[in-house]
Amino acid sequence: MRYSAWQILKNGLTGQKGWKPVWRSPAPRPEYDVIIIGGGGHGLATAYYLAKNHGITNVAVLEKGYLGGGNVGRNTTIVRANYHIDGNTEFYSHALKLWEGMEQDFNYNAMMSQRGVINLAHSDGQMDFYARRGNAIRMQGDDAELLGREEVRAAYPYLDHDNARFPIYGGLLQRRGGTARHDAVAWGYARGADLRGVDLIQNCEVTGFQIDNGRVKGVETTRGTIRAGKIGMAVAGRSSQVGQMAGLRLPIESHVLQAFVTEGLKPILPGVVTFGMGHFYISQSDKGGLVFGGDLDFYNSYAARGNLPMLEHVCEAGMALMPMIGKARMLRSWGGIMDMSMDGSPIIDKTPVDGLFFNGGWCYGGFKATPASGWCFAHLIATGTPSPHATKLLMNRFETGHVLDEEGTGAQPNRH
């Protein structure tokens, strides 16, 4: 069924009886042309673009839990394309363009809201840096505006503009950035892939690879052996474990990143705001809850939960930026397992095993990358060559020295 205003009206008048399950639940077949491991945002987007852009529909997505149950459900839903080094700028630029047309493309409401993302500056030096970053973003063809004190004050009256330690000098605004409904992104791609014939197989954990003479032949799963000549891994957070089964040695550590949401409040924040003097970012969901997060907990973790010192640190930064949030009650917190790469940038590339392709190392940037990650990974799997939007996200860049280190912190995953 195609979703439309007419369908909503019709079902509204007929007791909502016309809605059907959005995707099938097929049993795995013994063989496919392509297997995607991981039914999160990136895996589902990859399957969708394999079918839509490349006509490859004999595809299975294998998910060990339920669709969208990993990091696509554990983020702060922010979409932006404000990177500043080659390799990342063109990739995230392509992602933002896909975000803008996604809902019409897959006919599903992902609640994409281009409410703007502003990075605040608190010193002259930081204003200079944002001018430079804004120029890099505009050179790429995306939008960036440097705002002065009064413009920021008018748009965001509730911030502590005259804070003694961190006064707000201005900010870099990207109006096309914003937020999207994270689960709906996964569901939209899942439905789009299913409609094109892709089998979405849940509760199916990969337990091993079949590799013959350096060539991948299939996977062992909790639901039996499934063969395929091409296999793509999109399991960020667990890349090291799945990769290890295929003998991959990866430049990745897994870390926990926490995020938090308050009770619903009246509208106070029109867009996404990032604090420039501490790692803190905040937006207001459509339900009214303030959604915010900060830094990693700094140590390796697969626990999908963090510790209290980082909660305290994040709240301190929030209070410095926006003292009024001290009155809000926090409802929930959650932790996602981040694939932290050694330069803070992702990897979409072939592996030393023929027919096995790797997508991971997304660090903090996985959600905003979802559409372009799927688009470029599908291109790589279908054609064997990197997409023109992702020519530098290569596995061997650490050996060759062509690292993409936005933060300039070196091979220290917990500092990116």
Added chain:
Amino acid sequence: MRLTCPHCGERDAREFTYLGSAKLLDRPAGDTGAEAFHEYLHIRENPAGPNAELWQHVMGCSAWLHVVRDTRTHVVESVSLASGVAR
């Protein structure tokens, strides 16, 4: 999370900073070649389970510590001085 420093006793994790995998203790000799340094600097086992790692007691005695900690549960299994770890 709390770590038991061999010098200072059991202390809150906030007194410590984290560097990373304890494999950083095994720095290759200068003439070993680029491949060995790539392996040392970039490649990580990243286990889901006991992980050997380096912490420093910066808000205490400043000692570098070799800690074995389970990455699934955050349970600390052992803490010893990094200087005493056999290489």
